[in-house]
Structure formats: C-alpha cells, structure tokens
Amino acid sequence: MNTQDAKRVLETALICASQPLTLRELRSLFADELGADTVRGLLDELGRDWEGKGVELVALASGWRFQSRPELREYLDRLHPEKPPRYSRAVLETLAIIAYRQPVTRGDIEDIRGVVVASQIVKQLEDRGWIEAIGHRETPGRPALYATTKAFLDDLGLVSLEQLPALEVGSEPPAFEALQGQLLEAAEEAAPAVEAPAEAEAQPADVPAPSLSLFGDDGTPALPNPDPQDPPPQPQPESA
Numbered sequence: 001m002n003t004q005d006a007k008r009v010l011e012t013a014l015i016c017a018s019q020p021l022t023l024r025e026l027r028s029l030f031a032d033e034l035g036a037d038t039v040r041g042l043l044d045e046l047g048r049d050w051e052g053k054g055v056e057l058v059a060l061a062s063g064w065r066f067q068s069r070p071e072l073r074e075y076l077d078r079l080h081p082e083k084p085p086r087y088s089r090a091v092l093e094t095l096a097i098i099a100y101r102q103p104v105t106r107g108d109i110e111d112i113r114g115v116v117v118a119s120q121i122v123k124q125l126e127d128r129g130w131i132e133a134i135g136h137r138e139t140p141g142r143p144a145l146y147a148t149t150k151a152f153l154d155d156l157g158l159v160s161l162e163q164l165p166a167l168e169v170g171s172e173p174p175a176f177e178a179l180q181g182q183l184l185e186a187a188e189e190a191a192p193a194v195e196a197p198a199e200a201e202a203q204p205a206d207v208p209a210p211s212l213s214l215f216g217d218d219g220t221p222a223l224p225n226p227d228p229q230d231p232p233p234q235p236q237p238e239s240a
Helices: 003-016 023-028 036-049 070-079 089-101 106-113 119-127 150-156 175-190
Strands: 055-060 063-068 131-136 144-148
Touching: 003 036, 003 063, 023 036, 023 063, 036 055, 055 150, 063 070, 089 106, 089 119, 089 144, 119 131
Parallel strands: none
Antiparallel strands: 055 063, 131 144
C-alpha cells in the first residue's frame, strides 16, 4: 500500500470514529504491517493536509481525532443555541483540586475547601467521566483516592496533565476564578454538560467560610502534601 492510500485509510477511520483512536487501533487497520513510527509519520502528514481547513487532526490523551477549530465554535454553537447549565462553584473547585493534586481523598478536598464535600458532587464528576477512584489510602477507613481520567483530558483537548494551565500566585482575578475559565470553558463547549444539582453541602457553624482561591493568605498553594503511600497519577497514553 502506498503512502497516499494509507493516509486515506487513516483519514476515513478517524472521520467515521465516534471517539479518539489509539495508535494500536490505527495500526490494526493495516494488520500491524505498518510500524508505530510509520503510522505517526502518516498522521503528521495527514494533519498538515488539513491545515487551513475548519477541521483539524489533534492528538489527545486517549488517541487521535478530528475536531472543529476553536475559532469556529461560535458559529457552530448557533446550531444549538441553548446553553448547557454551568457547573456550580463547589463542583468546579472539587474538580480543580483533584486535577492539580491527584490522587486525593474526599478528606483532602474538604481540608482545602473548608466544607464537607457532598456525595452528589463526586458522583456528578464520576458520571461525567472526568474523575475515577484509582485506589485507596492505607489509613483507617481506607478512603478512596480520586484522579482525573483520559476523558477529562480529551474534553480539554490535552495530551497529558503537564499541559494544564499553571496556577499563578497572586493573579487577578483570584486564582480559582482564572482557573475556572481556563480549565473548563473548552470542556463545556466540547461536550454536553451534566446539569449541576443545587448546592447540597451543609457548612457546619464552627467551620470558617471557604476561600475562593486555591491559595492561602500568604499566597502559597493551599494544597496538602501528597501521601507517600498514594499511587501515582493516571498513566499517560501508550507510545506504541
């Protein structure tokens, strides 16, 4: 099979796929007769073929897919004028903490936010496919450890956690507000959002009001140190 025909096969498979395709799946199109480096080279060429068009080929955490370019989203949104409900502050804060300090337990999140984390919040993020339990901390009660998923990275158009926007100390607006816009704007446009339930967490009278920033009064990150017994964050996509 010549290069042009191979690219046509890859292009057709990626356009018809309902989700990103991994390198292993793409190689299976050719009965593994093409090596991983060869397929990557063909994907690079295919990406260049689509430069300047309204659709682009991108590499994500779980594989490759075609998607519309960001600058065209405002036009495509007119096909679906109803905006999905925005997530509550509690949901966004919980997701941000998990994303930047994974793996964490509900107790870790509560220590940062200063309030009890309602079960509905964790369930909503799990149902959305953005977080999952990857193990348990070896402490009394063996609480579940939560981390983000490849679907979370896919919805943000990222390949790895290292591409998350950096938290800037002393930024204006407050760190969490800036993070909310950077971290979730793309995700809310990339896929239908799950309707956020009404705030269900109760704040005890003796607990101070939570900070609206992920930083303390001295400007340092208000995040717990990772437990040495915690498992590492989610694995990165396969390279072959």
